[in-house]
Amino acid sequence: MNKISKITAGLILTLGFLAAQAQVEVSEETKAQLPIKELFLGMKNNDSSLVRQAFVVGGRLETVAKNKEGVVSVKSTPLTQFFATIASSPSGSLDERLMGMDIKIDGDMATAWTPYEFFYNGQFSHRGVNAFQLVKINDHWKIWSIIDTRRK
Template sequence: MLRFILLILLFLTQMVFGQRATDEVAVKETIDKFFAGFHQQDSLLIKETVYTPVMQTIGSDKEGNTVVKTGTFSDFLKSVVSIPGNKEFKEELLGYDIKIDGDMAHAWTPYEFWFNKKFSHCGVNSFQLVKQNDTWKIIYIVDTRRRVGCK
């Protein structure tokens, strides 16, 4: 009987950890798809990855004070698609730290941003996602931007 109980516990543990690994992959794929749309300037592809996201940036003003800027998702899309075709830009993600609790996920992604093959700035993206109908959607993005203290 003890053996039977241990087998059931082992099976349930594998199911939980297996689902968690599957969800981590799905969260990463959602973020990767968001950035594929970003780099291709494809607003429709970006929209597939989000659920009316809140978008904020933390940076510094001219005096060096920390400021939080809140933008709209529609303004973000307009800015992405309006980048001239002769300009090259790339946000290179340096890693993923993904945490999941039920239908909520958080992903921390350090990055470097390059414009016309020149380093522009670095920082971290913080994504909040929700799982609806077995699909992960981004609901909140906040990032930091700085030019000092980068690798």
């Protein structure tokens, strides 16, 4: 093999290696989506341990609600209650379908905005938006809090 062929072969191998490296790297946004996807997969498959691992210990779960008089309040659900509901639900009964996901990241903090439709036992129940706050701890993204809206 002549010198030019060796250089060309070396360049091709190097470029191939770099292209493979670029394909393997996962974006930070994709990493931040993981606990959100684990949450909804765990809900659908009634896997409370998968859901639990998506959250920071002490995380929060809240809903913006409006009563019949139009008064708005924020209702909190203890995570232990949420986990118990998932564990006791039939597999497939809790199906929250995301209609999109917009993630903004600054260092070890991220916010995700996810419009959704929720189906219970295959029947449409409600729709709304989830607003997630995530934190990166030990190089893993976790859900710190979720606040959502719900409407028919």
